[in-house]
Amino acid sequence: MHIVVCAKQIPDPETPPAAFKIDAATNKVVPAQGIAPVLSQFDGIAAEAALRIKEAGGDGKVTVISMGGESAQAAIKQVLAMGADEGVLLNDPAFEDGDSHTTAKVLAAAIKELGDVDAVFCGRQAADWDMGQVGLLIAENLGWPVTIIAKGVALEGNALKVERVLADGFEKTEVNLPAVVTVSNEFGEPRYPKLPQIMAAAKKTVTKKTAADLGLDPSEVGKAGARLQLQKLFIPEKGAQVEFIEGETPQEQAANLVAKLKADKAI
Amino acid sequence: MPHNILVVGELDGGTPSSTTLELLNGAQGLAGGGSVSVSLLGTGASAAAAQAAGASKAFVSDDANYDTFRGEQWLPAVQAAVEQSGADLVLMGQTTVGRELGPRLAFRLNTAVAMDCVAVTDNGGTIEATRPAYGGNAQATYTFATTPAVATVRAKSFDPATGGGAAETVELPAAGESRVNVTGKEVTESAGLAITEAPIVVGGGRGLGAPEAFEDLKNLAAAIGTDKAAVGASRAAVDLGWFPPSEQIGLTGKVVTPDLYIAVAISGASQHMAGCSGSKMIVAVNRDKDANIFAFSKYGIVGDWKQVVPALIEEFKKG
Numbered sequence: 001m002h003i004v005v006c007a008k009q010i011p012d013p014e015t016p017p018a019a020f021k022i023d024a025a026t027n028k029v030v031p032a033q034g035i036a037p038v039l040s041q042f043d044g045i046a047a048e049a050a051l052r053i054k055e056a057g058g059d060g061k062v063t064v065i066s067m068g069g070e071s072a073q074a075a076i077k078q079v080l081a082m083g084a085d086e087g088v089l090l091n092d093p094a095f096e097d098g099d100s101h102t103t104a105k106v107l108a109a110a111i112k113e114l115g116d117v118d119a120v121f122c123g124r125q126a127a128d129w130d131m132g133q134v135g136l137l138i139a140e141n142l143g144w145p146v147t148i149i150a151k152g153v154a155l156e157g158n159a160l161k162v163e164r165v166l167a168d169g170f171e172k173t174e175v176n177l178p179a180v181v182t183v184s185n186e187f188g189e190p191r192y193p194k195l196p197q198i199m200a201a202a203k204k205t206v207t208k209k210t211a212a213d214l215g216l217d218p219s220e221v222g223k224a225g226a227r228l229q230l231q232k233l234f235i236p237e238k239g240a241q242v243e244f245i246e247g248e249t250p251q252e253q254a255a256n257l258v259a260k261l262k263a264d265k266a267i
Numbered sequence: 268m269p270h271n272i273l274v275v276g277e278l279d280g281g282t283p284s285s286t287t288l289e290l291l292n293g294a295q296g297l298a299g300g301g302s303v304s305v306s307l308l309g310t311g312a313s314a315a316a317a318q319a320a321g322a323s324k325a326f327v328s329d330d331a332n333y334d335t336f337r338g339e340q341w342l343p344a345v346q347a348a349v350e351q352s353g354a355d356l357v358l359m360g361q362t363t364v365g366r367e368l369g370p371r372l373a374f375r376l377n378t379a380v381a382m383d384c385v386a387v388t389d390n391g392g393t394i395e396a397t398r399p400a401y402g403g404n405a406q407a408t409y410t411f412a413t414t415p416a417v418a419t420v421r422a423k424s425f426d427p428a429t430g431g432g433a434a435e436t437v438e439l440p441a442a443g444e445s446r447v448n449v450t451g452k453e454v455t456e457s458a459g460l461a462i463t464e465a466p467i468v469v470g471g472g473r474g475l476g477a478p479e480a481f482e483d484l485k486n487l488a489a490a491i492g493t494d495k496a497a498v499g500a501s502r503a504a505v506d507l508g509w510f511p512p513s514e515q516i517g518l519t520g521k522v523v524t525p526d527l528y529i530a531v532a533i534s535g536a537s538q539h540m541a542g543c544s545g546s547k548m549i550v551a552v553n554r555d556k557d558a559n560i561f562a563f564s565k566y567g568i569v570g571d572w573k574q575v576v577p578a579l580i581e582e583f584k585k586g
Contacts, residue, residue, distance in 0.1 A: 145446035227379035254578035
């Protein structure tokens with residue numbers, strides 16, 4: 001059983017809103033001072049799901065793939081420290097400023113090149129752009145079935161049993177391998193690697209691949225191949241100016257608040 | 268410039284869902300003399316076409332195999348509807364259906380989709396889609412290099428359409444096979460009013476400290492009125508197992524747009540605000556006067572919820 005986990009490095013979503021800045025000229029987020037980028041949290045959960053299947057089966061292999069700059073090595077190392085076996089960094093200036101379509105094309109080409117992959121696990125969405133497309137588009141590129149927003153995944157024979165989250169509950173699904181699964185936060189917390197595992201991860205192999213290595217033409221990836229074109233990235237107005245409710249006691253505060261809400265016809 | 272628009276409809280108890288009606292209204296506003304069509308799949312689809320307000324044509328199949336959404340079954344039918352309608356813009360809800368269908372349909376049509384849009388507009392003939400990014404810290408406006416443009420749209424982004432439905436219906440093929448089998452479903456029982464429908468929503472966060480605290484929030488909702496108020500939770504509280512995932516408010520949960528949102532012990536992480544910032548008014552109770560939630564609030568009480576919530580319950584009970 002060979003599972004690929006797709007991992008993305010993103011600006012820390014816990015960055016305080018006051019430190020979140022956009023460069024209007026480039027339509028890019030300005031990296032916040034002193035706040036390191038992190039592994040997108042849903043990808044960590046996808047890695048956890050893949051590792052649990054590997055461990056339950058007793059054998060098997062987990063490969064973590066990330067498309068990004070040199071710094072994305074950190075995201076790969078984190079998943080290797082969790083217990084993945086090998087890493088692949090898809091690194092080429094031609095990959096930059098693409099969209100979900102080009103990202104999935106590159107990842108799918110890398111998965112095809114590995115050759116013996118049984119399943120691909122992705123986070124339900126990258127916690128920066130929040131599109132939730134790449135897992136689905138990898139499946140379309142590979143011609144594989146896909147089931148998304150999983151809160152539980154188990155391997156039974158040649159099939160994955162996937163519980164997925166719906167608006168009003170959960171759905172149980174079954175899909176034969178090879179398949180793509182995207183994993184949601186309802187799955188549970190990813191493991192936290194300890195120092196010996198972090199040391200061991202440093203010795204694991206990370207292979208680098210460029211567009212040429214994957215047989216991709218620069219015109220079909222990155223900005224050149226993107227179909228969705230970002231025109232403007234901006235910080236929306238918050239609007240409200242908060243009025244703190246006065247009062248000597250919680251009872252007084254509560255009475256004053258309810259009076260204001262009544263005056264505003266909000267209740 | 269006129270646009271031919273296909274709305275990928277969904278049925279709710281045999282009638283077009285509220286999101287479908289909202290999209291139909293949005294489509295009418297954007298069509299500019301072009302056509303508005305709708306696709307409806309599943310039991311009662313043909314009959315529901317007459318209720319798809321604002322659509323001139325409905326692409327339908329009454330095949331009951333469409334009732335449970337399976338992407339591989341819906342895709343060929345919706346793709347046929349897009350092609351036959353000549354749509355240059357396809358709209359669907361950011362729902363279980365849209366989340367899966369949007370990217371896959373775009374792939375098969377050699378085009379792109381913008382997910383979870385809060386606005387879709389026509390700027391001098393060019394379709395622009397605006398959506399939150401970076402957990403709601405930012406918004407991004409996109410154009411499409413390919414046609415048709417596909418967008419999934421967040422609930423309540425448009426008012427619902429009213430008036431007559433589709434006069435003409437076109438039959439779509441029955442459902443084919445799916446490689447993903449659905450073997451069961453568990454519906455989470457939620458007592459009372461749905462958080463997405465309630466005019467007043469009380470939200471609780473990690474700052475409550477313990478799952479029992481949600482009983483106090485339920486009492487607060489009851490004091491406001493069981494026909495008016497419902498209780499939801501932040502992702503942090505849901506991930507701790509304090510409240511069911513189906514009642515999660517935020518980017519990866521439900522988007523609520525009540526008249527009044529009362530946020531209790533919620534810090535106001537962007538991820539949460541993405542699910543409630545469309546509320547007409549936000550009121551927050553938090554111990555930390557610098558909490559981000561206050562930046563979105565009209566009124567704030569700085570204090571311990573353990574004292575403030577019982578006081579609010581007493582006050583609301585006075586009527």
